[in-house]
Amino acid sequence: MPTGDLGVIIERATGTVQIVNTTTETTLAKIDQLGDLSHASIVYSRDERYAYVFGRDGGLTKVDLLKQEISNRVIQSGNSIGGAISQDGRYVAVSNYKPGGVKIFNSETLELVVDLPALGRDGQTSKTVGLVDAPGQKFVFSLFDSAEIWVVDLASGQPKVTKFYDVGSKPYDALISPNGRYYIAGLYGEDGMALLDLWYLDKGVKRILPDYGKGEQRLPVYKMPHLEGWAVAGNRAFVPAVGRHEVLVVDMNTWKQVGSIPVYGQPIFVMARPDGRHVWVNFAFPKNNTLQVIDTETLQVIHEKQPGKAVLHMEFNPRGEKVWASVRDENKVCIYDTSTFEQQKCLPADSPSGIFFTNRAHVIGL
Structure with a gap:
């Protein structure tokens, strides 16, 4: 079975995942006993065979997509919030709330290698x-809690940690630019963001987008946007505004806002089609039944559809001809043609949330 055709859908309410084929648009298997998947995410091995599932209960589960079974599972903390896999695929790192810290494991055996x-x-x-x-x-x-950013270098096999202090109040999430150069942390405790240029660590952290954040917004913030949902098209980033019905346009050369696009609700994920021509947007409660499509040239909303209640996540096929959207409260994942915007089909799924395709194995920061 070709692994490049595969993907995994999180079924958050039941602690299960579906393995799907993105070419035939079918469900191949369902795997259970993965624990609390209420805020789960996934990374892939370099060969795309194994999915590493990070559960909210501290579980790190290695799923074999070809055998369609759990290969290994460890409970590594009391409360975890996501993870990453190293450039060479040798290490899997997990980020923890309780106890706070990062643990790094051998990707083959899930043996603990580094505890930070x-x-x-x-x-x-x-x-x-x-x-x-x-x-x-x-x-x-x-x-x-400590307003710091840490960089862990494992090039020598032993961790070398570089720490940056006073980066801003309560960094709550972060992203890395598609080329792997810029690390950007959002700040929950103040407006603005913290940017670290990984090419020039000696320059330290600088503040960008001083007006980005909750500020004096008139709207309650039902859900903070996921920063990994930033869309990059050319030299511009399309950014979900916090507490506003807007997508912000940012010049990545200057890191200044150069525009804003009115949208249907408070955006959560703002995702670019792989060719950068369109950006798809979903929204926070109570307007989370809708998707909108933005033209990145005209900066206008060109299409809108309502897949159903609680559209939580989107994922493009590797070359972008289709997009899959999870509709949690209607227990389905719907697939759309990104040229015609027509719905192709919907697959049944139990409270689906995250959708992760195996091409992520070859993308920095995913």
Whole structure:
């Protein structure tokens, strides 16, 4: 079975995942006993055979997509919030809330290789967030409680940790640019974002987008946007505004806002089709039944559809001819043609949330 055709859908309410084929648009298997998947994410081995599932209960599960079974599973903490896989595929790192810190495992055996308690400069243990992989055998993550960003270099096989302090109040999530150069953390405690240039660590962290954040918005924030949902098209980033019905346009050369696009609700994921021509947007409660499509040239909304209640996540086929959308409260995943916007079919799924295709194995930060 070709692994490049495969993907995994999280079924959050039942602790199960579906293995799907993206070419035939069919479900191949369902695997259970993966624990609490209420905020689960997935990374893939380099050969696309294994999915590493990070559960909210601290479970790290290695799923064999070809044998369609759990290969290995460890409970590595009390509460985890995502993970990453190293550039060479040798290490899997997990970000933890309780106890705070990052643990790094051998991807073959799931044996613990490095344990990094997140003890901040202020002496308190912090939740860790925004964990991503970076070129040069690095992992990067933020300390929510201690306002720090740590870079872990594993090129020598032994961890070398570089720490940056006072990066801004309560970094809550982060992303890495598609080329792996810029690490950007959102700040829950203040407006603005923290940017670290991984090419020039000696320059330290600088603040960008000083008006980005909750500020004095008139709308309640039902859900903070996922920063990994930023869309990049050319030299511009399309960013979900916090507490506003807008998608912001950012010039990535200057890291300044150059525009804003009115949208249906508070955006959560703002995702670019692989060719960068269109951006698809979903929204927070109570307007989470809708998808909108933005033309990246005209900066206009060109299409809108209502797949159903609680559209939580989207994933493009590797070359972008289709997009899959999870509709949690209607127990389905719907597939759309990205040229015609027509619905192709829907697959049944139990409270689906995240959708992860195996081409992510070859993408930095995913």
